[in-house]
Amino acid sequence: MKLFMYIDRVNRLHELIKRKSTGKPEVLAKKLNLSVSRVYQIIEELKLMQVPIAYSRTLQTYYYTNDYEVSIDVQLRPLEEKEYYHTSGGSLSEKVLYKSHLHFAVNYCYKKKLAILGSLQFY
Incomplete structure (x- = not known):
């Protein structure tokens, strides 16, 4: 992927x-x-x-140029029943970009009923 x-x-x-x-x-x-x-x-x-x-x-x-860290977190977990019916089948469902933080949730439900959740933070 x-x-x-x-x-x-x-x-x-x-x-x-x-x-x-x-x-x-x-x-x-x-x-x-x-x-x-x-x-x-x-x-x-x-x-x-x-x-x-x-x-x-x-x-x-x-x-x-300054002390800096990058933290990227991705979690894979089964979708709950109600989440499964509210997903868009594999598209990026939420994306918020604010300064140096990007939070995202990708719902992937086609046959596998999984959710990929994550955040990308620069600090």
């Missing part, structure tokens, strides 16, 4: 940035198994969410 791949990549990116060991964008792209342009897109997305990321040409790495 692409959602889980994206979460994994953001977590890996965060750890590399925190350790100041991303390398040049080309090296980072290889570490994350992405294209260089996609790395730039993800960095820009994070900056739009107020994540304080900068690049040091001297150290050849991305780094946080």
Whole structure:
């Protein structure tokens, strides 16, 4: 599932940035198994969410300009009977973007009756 791949990549990116060991964008792209342009897109997305990321040409790495943490949480659980009937069958049902917090709930009920709930917080 692409959602889980994206979460994994953001977590890996965060750890590399925190350790100041991303390398040049080309090296980072290889570490994350992405294209260089996609790395730039993800960095820009994070900056739009107020994540304080900068690049040091001297150290050849991305780094946080302030102490920073990323917390991504995803839960899988069976849907309760009434939730099952109120889902939209796999679409993103709630999305709230406020500064550097993204909360989402994805209801996936087609045959599996599962809910994916999560939050993405940058602090």
